[in-house]
Amino acid sequence: MNSRASAIPNVSVDNSPRVRSFQERIAALAERCLRLEIETWPKPGLVSHIDTGSHTDMDADMFRRSASVLRPYFAEMVGAGMRDESMSILRKIGLRAERAMLHATGGVNTHRGAIFGMGLLCAAVGLREGGHADSQTPLGLNVSRRWGKEILAGPRLPDSHGEMAGSRYGAGGARQEAAQGFPCVYQIGLPALHDAARLAPGNPEAVRVQACFALIAVLEDTNLLHRGGLDGLRFAQQAAQDFLDQGGVGHTDWLGRAEAIHQAFIERRLSPGGAADLLAMSLFVMELEEEVVL
Template sequence: MTLALAWRAQRAQPPQVRAPCAPDAAAIAASAVDCLLLELETWPKPGLVSHIDRGSHDDMDAETLRVSAETIGPYFAALADGGAGGCAMERLRVIGLEAEAAMFAATSGINTHRGAIFGLGLLCAAAGARSNGRVDPALSLGATVTRLWGSSILVGPVLLHSHGMRARRRFGAGGARAEAANGFPSVYQVGLTALRRGALIAADDAEAARVEACFALIAAVEDTNLLHRGGLDGLLYARRVARQFLGQGGVGAPGWRERAGAIHQRFVARRLSPGGSADLLAMTLFVDAHERSCP
C-alpha cells in the first residue's frame, strides 16, 4: 500500500486519538492529525481559533486549520518513516520544509501549523524510531528526540524573518528549538500534568481536561507568539490571567467555562494569541495517547 493510500485508509476511520505506537507510519501520522483537530475542537482557549470562533485571528478560521492539518498528515507519516529508518536531522528538516510548502499552498500563504510541523513532527519521528526498536523502549518520546537529534536541532539553520525568531532576537526567548532539543519539558512537566489533573477533576468531560492543559501551558510557557503580538507586557498579562484561572480552581471551579470564555474575549480584545501553547497542547495530547497505548 502506498503512503497516500495508507493515509486515506486511516483518515476514513472515525475521528479519535489513534494509538501512535503502531509500527505503521500512517497510523502515527493519523494520531498526530487527530491531536491537531482535538486542539481545534477545544473551547474556550484564550485568543485561539476554535470551532466556535476565530479568536484573535482575522486571517484563518476552523476550516482553514482543518484543511491545513489534513494536508500535512502525509508529511508526519514521512517523518515517522524517517525516524524508523534512522534519518539524520538534516533529512527530517527537508521533510518539514516540504510540509510547510504544502501547508502554505493549501492555506493561500497562511501560517497555520509551522510550529506543529516542527514539534509534533519530531515526536512522530521519535514514535517511528521507538516502533522500530532504534531506541530503548523505556525512553519517552521527548527523551528520544533529545537522544537522536538534540544537538542537531540547536545548530541547524534558522528562519531569520519568522515571528518567533524576531521575538527571540528582541526578548532573548528560547523558543521551539530549545524546547525540542531539551525533550519538550513543557509537554512533560506542564501539559501532561495539567491534562491528567483535568481528567480527574472533570472525569466525564475530555474537553475540560484539554482546557486545563491549555491554561497551564499559557501560564508557564515563554510563548514567542504572545511576545510577537503583545510584547513582554502581553506575555506577562497572559501568564498572570492564566495563573489566576488555575489558582481559582481551573476547570474544577463552578462556572469555569463562563470565566474561561470571558478570558478568551479579553485576549481577543488585546489581539493576543498563544499559538505556541496551542502547538504544545496538541503535542501533549499526542504524547498522552502514546504513553497510554505504548507500555
C-alpha cells in the same frame, strides 16, 4: 521492535482500510490531535470551532485542511525515524510539509510550529519502532538525545515571528523546547491533562481547556511576545495562572471565567500559538505513551 510501539495501533488510532502501515497509523493520530486542539473552546485568543479568537485571517476549517494535508508528511517523519535519519533529512520533510500547508491555506501559517514539534515526536516514534531507541524512554528524551544538538545548530528562519521575538526578548522558543526534550509537554501538559480529568470527569473538552491554560501560564510563548511584547506575555501568563489558582475547570463557573479571559486576549490581539501546539503534542504523547484517550 518494541512491544509498546507495536501496541500503538490499538490505542484510538485510525485503523480503517485506507490506513495500513505503521507510519500511516501514527500520522493519523498526529492529525487527530491537531484536530482536537481546534475542537477546544475557550482557548484564550486562539482559533477554535466556535470562533477565530484574535485572528482575522484564519478559521477552524482552514486549520482542519491544514491538519489533513500534513498527515502524509507526519508519516514520512515516522519512516525517517525508523531509518534513524539525521536532522537535515527531517528538516527537508518539514520544509515540504510547510509548503503543502501554505498551499492549502492560501499562504497562512496555521501549523508551522506543529510541523516542527509534532514532526519530531513522530520521528521519535519511528526511532522506537526501528529499534534505534529504548521503548521505555520518553519520546521527548529520544528527540533530545538523537537530534538535540542538530536542532540548536540548525539554520534560523529570519521571517519567523518566533525567531524574531526570541532574538529580541531572549526566549528559547520551539527550538529550545525540542532540544531539551519538550519539558513543557512532560512537566506541564501531561500533568495538567491528568489533573483536569479528575476535575471534569466525562468532559474531555474541559480537560483540554485546563491543559491549555496550564501551558499558557508557564510558557515563554514567542507568539505572545511577537504580538504583545513582554507586557503581553506577562498579562497572558498571569491571567492563565489566576484561572488555575481559582480552581480551573473545577470551578462552578469555569466556562464563564475562561470565556472572559478569552475575550480579554482578543481585545489585546494576543494569541498563544506555542501553547496550542504543545497542547496537541501533549495529547499525542499521552495517547502513545500512557494509552489514555481524551
